Amino acid sequence: MKITLDEINNEQMDVLKEIGNIGAGNATTALATMLNKRIDMKVPKVDILEFNEVTELLGGAEKKICGINFDVDGDINGNIMFLLNMDSSKKLANMLMNKEDHVEELSEWDISALQEVGNILSGAYVRSLTTLTQLDMKISIPSLTVDMAGAILSVPIIQYGQVGDKVLLIETELNEGNNNIKGYFFLIPDVESFEILLKSLGVLE
Structure with a gap:
């Protein structure tokens, strides 16, 4: 029987949280390097949530958000998504494009910049996973969608x-x-990949 996120124990959860902390830290460092700016990061919150809880966290199913999606393949298959509410999307776009004025709508240039930064952040996260697990993982070219949270999820x-x-x-x-x-980052491995991930981390026989 395959293990799922519904069935993990406290030890496995602690290891997954530590991976989340390391991955988010490396992603922040990559962003700071790209922008040549000092960026501070609060200690990430890592949790296992139901999809409907994620939707509520983002403001509800009808709340407009920005979602950057990647396919993961190699030793592990699945998806990584990076989600931002619209206010954070616009702030990040301003930061990337070095603009002072608060934009009302994301332009094509803003969306292109957000895709690129999503690529850098997710790449740093996956490299952290690769280093910790010694597994081979690759991510696809990102696809960015601005839509309601329910539709993206x-x-x-x-x-x-x-x-x-x-x-x-x-x-x-x-x-x-x-x-x-x-x-918000989330990793969704398929059933076989989740078992491979936990075994590589030494928390599953």
Whole structure:
């Protein structure tokens, strides 16, 4: 029988939380290097939540958000999503494009910049996983969607519902000057990959 996120024990949860902390820290360092700015990160909150709890955390199913999605393949298959509410999306776009004025809507240039930063953040996160697990993982070119939270989250729910109705969520908060940006990473491995991940970390026989 395959293990799912619904069935993990405290030891396994602690290891997954530590991976979340390391991954988020490396992602923040990568962003600071890219921007050549000092970026502070609050200690990430790592939790296992049901999809509907993630939706509520983002403000409800009808709340407009920005979602950057990646396919993961190699020794592990699945998805990584990086989610931002619209306020954080605009602040991050301003920071990336070096703009002072608060934008009302994201332009094509803003969306392109957000895709690139999502690529850098997720790449840093995956490299952390690769280093810790010695597993080979690659991520696809990112796809960015601005839509209601319910619509964006329906994709992984349909694709990976067999892993259970829960995801490993990493809530990160970044601060640069007066900019406060809150983002959410989550990793959704398929059933076989989740077992491989836990075994590689030494917390599953």
